[in-house]
Amino acid sequence: MRVVVVSSVELDRGQLAEHVAPEDELFVVVPAVQQSRLQWLANDEDDARAEAESVGEAIERAAPADAASIDVKPDLPRQLVLDAIAEHRPDRVVVALREGEEATWLEEGELEELPNEIDGIPLVHVRV
Secondary structure, three states, X not given: XXXXXXEOOOOOHHHHHOOOOOOOEEEEEEEOOOOOHHHHHOOOOHHHHHHHHHHHHHHHHHOOOOEEEEEEEXXXXXXXXXXXXXXXXXXXXXXXXXXXXXXXXXXXXXXXXXXXXXXXXEEEEEEO
16 A cells, blocks of 8 residues: 655654554655744745654654655645645555644644545544
8 A cells, every 4th residue: 555644743653553554655745844934935944844854754763664755845735745646646645734832834724624535545634
């Protein structure tokens, strides 16, 4: 099974094991959301990308399957989900984002914007 994890936060092995099996082909996509509106407008995303890379590496270490790739992108999480579906043609997408006061302005409300399925591909929402 091909599984895409789109996450702005580190997930532990237990959280990942619920949705990713050791034999799955895993793709990790991390939105670079740790930036202010000014940084985002100025495309000053180096620090946000570094933080996102760290999150992606932590997810790969915690996952029961080895990641085929880890991608860091500056787009909104819902756009990353659409792009990941088009690029990887997964059987399932796992989306994990912070909510409430913990959420950055780029991820705030993004889980609510995503349906439970896109083009027949189920989306699993993990609330963090």
